[in-house]
Amino acid sequence: MLDGTLLFCNTTACNAPYSDSGGTNFMPGGTDAQCINGVSSGAFVVCAGNDGPGVAHDAFASSGFTGGALLLFTITYKVMASGTTNVVLGPDLAHPESTTGTTNHLFDTSGLDITADETGGSYGSAAPTLISVVTGTDGNLYWSPFTGSWNNWQPLNGQSSSPPSLCQSGPSSTELVVRGTDNGIYHKTFSGGTFSATWDRNPTGVTIDQPVCAVIGTALYIVVRGATNEIWFTTFDLSAHTWAASWTDLLGFSSSAPALAATSSASRLDLVVRGVDNQIYHKAFTSGAWAAAWDTSNRLPVPDKTIGTPAIVSDGTTLHVVVIGTEANLWYATRSFAGVWSTYTSLAGSTPVTPTLVVDSTGALHLVVQGQDRAVYSKAKPSGGAWDVAWTSAGGQTAGTPAAVVLGSTVHMVARGFDSRLWYNILSGATWSGWTSMNGAAIIAPGLSPP
Secondary structure, three states: OEEEEEEEEEEEEEEEEEOOOOOOOOOOOEOOOOOEEEEEOOOOOOOEEEEEEOEEEEEEEEEOOOOOOOOOEEEEEEEEEOOEEEEOOOOOOOOOOOOOOOOOEEOOOOOOEEEOOOOOEEEOOEEEEEEEEEEEOOOOOEEEEEOOEOOEEEEEEEEEEOOEEEEEOOOOOEEEEEEOOOOOOEEEEEOOOOOOOOOOEEEEOOOOOOOOEEEEEOEEEEEEEEEOOOEEEEEEEEOOEEEEOOEEEEEEEOOOOEEEEEHHHEEEEEEEEEEEOOOOHHHHHEOOOOOOOOEOOOOOOOOOOOOOOEEEEEOOEEEEEEEEEOEEEEEEEEEEEEOOOOOOEEEEEEEOOOOOEEOOOOOOEEEEEOOOOOEEEEEEOOOOOOOOOOOEEEEEEOOOEEEEEEEEEEOEEEEOOOOOOOEEEEOOOOOEEEOOEEEOOOOOOEEEOOO
């Protein structure tokens, strides 16, 4: 791992892989603008080209500058994987005849010249900010890292008949849990820029649906829908690399895959399922044990019902729940950690597939769904506020549940197109960036996670 500060000299524009939120400018006068992780700030907009997550782009304009060494900006960075990443340096102000940069230098904090190359250089590989896992059209599992753009798909040497589940376990590690073609439960860890070579198969468990997972500390918690629709729970010790000795029967049944949310600060899990009667049931895991009984949001005389897997997320104090009603309409409710359910409120929209619900760094909720017209739509609810009245459309023609995660306050989404090809989109504020091909295809819904 390399950890230090980069000083860029004699440039009018610099792009470098960027993993920290810092980056201090030292401007001797003139006009400065930045594009940090795809977000523009400063006197003028510079976001373009390869700008995006993992990239810091600084531009500087000055009148009367005729040459000499100019310290444009500093960046604190961490290199967390092997390989190389290009450092692109702009034209040198001391040599205006150059359009590609001349005698550009990259220095470390001791003033040592790391590279002196007319077109820049390289200093290692930035860690990916996202990873995606899919079942390809050949039935095999593949993964791809995002380092400013999506890289080649790499085989995971396994197969799955259900969507993958990805659960972040650290600043640069993620756990993958899948249902094998033999209905067994399999696990791999992403760490150090790649996945572990072999699968950890649970010795006894089986599932007929997508397993769900969550991480608290060094424990990976897994809940599955068993062969008879009964809900079961087990753990995998990420330190000892061992499965729990047995499964715990949670004494409930479901017609769909379960939904699991973790609150690490409270060492708490919340599980919400669609019962075989289509009612919505909840069970919490606190103080190292599951609640003895299920509770429900059910109201009378008209019961609360759903026809699919609920979408849930915890903001640290409250569980937020979105369900598909019996007429495919979307409904929202909350459940306090003290056990109080709110009533369901209509979100004035509908979907034929499981919705995706995430919470950002400000506590705002973001709901991403496939509409009845197959386009992708989103709606947001700021912390303490109300849901947007209107939906924001990302367009497209998609098939199945879109995968979405939040980095900071930006929503990143991967969706499977109607033609099975994989596409990537970013929601900043109320604006989608547009669809970018990931040069791959899948036969079921993709998985997406920060590493």
